[in-house]
Structure formats: C-alpha cells, structure tokens
Amino acid sequence: MVRHLDLAKRDALVARMRFYRDLGLTEFYRRPIDPAIVEQWEAAAAGLAVAGPEQQSAESAALQDAPISTRSQFPLAGEEAMSARKAQFSSPFIAAEVPREERAPALEMIREEIGECTRCALHKGRNKIVFGDGSPTARLMFVGEGPGADEDAQGIPFVGRAGQLLNNMIAAMGLTREEVYIANVVKCRPPGNRAPEPEEGATCSPFLFRQIDVVRPQVLVALGATAATYLLGSRQPLAGLRGRVHAVRGTQLIVTYHPAYLLRDPRQKKEAWADLQIAMRELGLKAPGKG
Numbered sequence: 001m002v003r004h005l006d007l008a009k010r011d012a013l014v015a016r017m018r019f020y021r022d023l024g025l026t027e028f029y030r031r032p033i034d035p036a037i038v039e040q041w042e043a044a045a046a047g048l049a050v051a052g053p054e055q056q057s058a059e060s061a062a063l064q065d066a067p068i069s070t071r072s073q074f075p076l077a078g079e080e081a082m083s084a085r086k087a088q089f090s091s092p093f094i095a096a097e098v099p100r101e102e103r104a105p106a107l108e109m110i111r112e113e114i115g116e117c118t119r120c121a122l123h124k125g126r127n128k129i130v131f132g133d134g135s136p137t138a139r140l141m142f143v144g145e146g147p148g149a150d151e152d153a154q155g156i157p158f159v160g161r162a163g164q165l166l167n168n169m170i171a172a173m174g175l176t177r178e179e180v181y182i183a184n185v186v187k188c189r190p191p192g193n194r195a196p197e198p199e200e201g202a203t204c205s206p207f208l209f210r211q212i213d214v215v216r217p218q219v220l221v222a223l224g225a226t227a228a229t230y231l232l233g234s235r236q237p238l239a240g241l242r243g244r245v246h247a248v249r250g251t252q253l254i255v256t257y258h259p260a261y262l263l264r265d266p267r268q269k270k271e272a273w274a275d276l277q278i279a280m281r282e283l284g285l286k287a288p289g290k291g
Contacts, residue, residue: 091233092206094249095213103136106214110207114187120203122188122196128155129188132211134181139283140173141181141217142166143208144258145226146196152189157182162259166223169259172273173280174288181215183208185230195226205230212249219279220251224258242275245282254279 098106111131117123130147133156142158150160158166167177186196186204196204208230212220222228225238231248232241241255256275257268280286 091209091231091249095210097216098214100137103214103216107132107136107211110210110214114207117187120188120200122186122190122200122204125191126188127152130155130157130184131187132181132183133157134177135179136181136215138179138181138215139218140175140179140221140279141183141212141215141219142170142221142223143212143227143231144182144184144223146184146186146193147189148193148260149189157184158259161263165259165262169272169276172287173276174285181211181217183211185227201226201230209249212251217251219282220248220253221276221279222253222255224261227258228253228255242271243278245278252279252282254282 114129114131117129130151134141144158147157148160148162150163151157157163166182170177170180185201185208187207188204190196190200220231222231222241225235228238228241229235231253232246238255238257246253246255254275257272262269262272277287
C-alpha cells in the first residue's frame with residue numbers, strides 16, 4: 001500500500017536530503033529488519049505506554065547511567081551492539097563518472113549548490129568564495145588547504161606569492177596552469193591563514209571530493225599536511241607520506257610541501273621537485289628540454 005507524506009513531513013524530508021547531499025552523501029539503501037526485532041520494539045513501546053511517569057523517568061535515568069555498549073538492546077538483524085568509539089572522518093562514496101564534455105557544467109552545478117555558503121563559521125570573515133581553477137578534464141590536480149588574502153580578494157586559488165611558485169612548479173613539469181585543476185579543502189579563508197578547524201574541513205571537504213570525482217584526474221598532488229589529511233582520511237606526519245604513491249578515490253595521490261612552506265624554507269624545494277617527479281612518472285611526462 002502506498003503511503004503519502006503530508007506536506008510538513010515532505011518538506012522536512014527534502015531539507016534533510018539536501019543536508020546529506022551537502023555532505024556528499026548521495027546514495028542510500030534500506031536494511032532488512034528481522035520481524036522478531038520489530039516485535040521486541042513494539043513490546044518495549046507498549047511497556048513504556050502502560051508505565052507511570054515516575055517509572056519511565058527512573059528507567060530513562062538508568063539507561064543514561066548505563067555503559068554505552070548496553071544502551072542498544074535491540075540491534076538490527078545481523079548486527080551486534082555497537083560500543084562507544086571516537087568519531088572518524090571518512091570521505092563520501094565515489095560518484096559515477098561524468099562524460100568529459102559534461103564536466104565543466106557539472107563543476108558549475110557544484111559551485112551553484114555551494115551558493116553564498118554559511119555552513120560553517122568561516123563565512124563570517126569571507127570576501128569571496130574560492131571554488132577552483134583550471135581544466136575540468138585535467139590529468140593533474142593540485143589540492144591545498146585554503147585560500148589566503150590574495151585568493152580571498154580575487155576568488156581564485158593560488159594567485160599570491162605561493163601561487164606564483166606553484167605556477168613555476170607546474171611549468172617545470174612541462175605543463176601550464178590552464179592544463180591542470182587547482183582547488184582547496186575549504187573554500188573560504190581561515191582567519192590569519194590558520195589551518196582549517198576539523199568542523200570547517202569536514203563541512204567543506206565533501207565539495208572538494210565532488211570536484212575530484214568530476215575532474216577524474218589521473219594524479220592528485222596534496223600540497224601540505226592539511227590537504228593530505230583530508231584526502232587520506234587520517235592524520236600522519238608529512239615525512240612519512242612523501243616519496244610514494246597513495247591510492248585515493250580511484251586516482252594516484254602524491255604528497256609534497258605547500259608552496260607557502262617552500263617560500264619560508266627554500267632548501268626544501270629540491271625535495272618538492274623529487275615529489276613532483278613521481279607525479280610526472282605516473283603521468284608519463286618528461287621535464288622540458290630533456291627529450
């Protein structure tokens with residue numbers, strides 16, 4: 001029998017689905033539930049219905065005092081009671097591949113969905129949202145942590161001094177900026193150019209993952225520890241991530257230093273170049289002038 005939702009429930013459901021979509025959660029499935037479990041739920045509900053307010057209050061207090069692992073007395077079929085654990089960041093499912101000719105409008109749709117975003121506190125000090133820049137069909141994509149002052153003013157990623165150095169790095173690989181795609185973990189400038197807070201990164205990064213899924217680069221380059229953390233889903237020392245290839249969202253990830261760090265410590269440029277050579281090898285590129 002088809003059940004129709006009333007207008008208020010339908011609007012609430014639409015709002016909830018938009019919220020999940022903003023987080024990058026677009027695919028859902030329905031779990032089968034053991035009828036015996038449903039009977040237990042109904043019996044428990046009936047027991048609460050006949051119990052007096054004082055008894056219900058006492059039972060509720062006892063439940064709150066109980067260990068978390070014992071609170072769920074009625075797990076779903078095939079599952080055991082879940083014990084307490086720390087929340088972990090995880091990236092959304094990889095979206096279906098977008099045809100090359102549709103990738104530019106697909107990116108534009110993501111930008112339109114972001115709108116004049118107020119999803120986290122970073123919007124309070126924002127001048128312009130910095131979405132992304134470059135080729136929607138790029139084989140190589142760079143990911144930084146967030147916009148700086150110049151980027152916030154122009155609405156384009158990596159246009160300040162660090163951006164000029166990144167342009168030089170791209171040219172050294174035998175490419176132009178127009179041939180790659182560039183984006184950040186967060187789209188709004190953090191105050192004082194600090195690293196994004198976990199809540200800010202978790203709120204904004206699903207849009208980055210959707211950009212990655214649309215562009216489908218052959219190689220991703222994480223510029224700095226923050227970008228590497230969100231792309232890999234765990235925090236690790238940068239030194240342990242460099243010098244090798246990581247598999248992320250169906251593509252190859254290379255981790256290197258952020259250009260802003262290289263401006264502060266030019267001695268590390270040689271190490272960064274070694275990282276970029278790994279990316280070039282994955283792409284089948286040779287440095288200009290080397291045949």
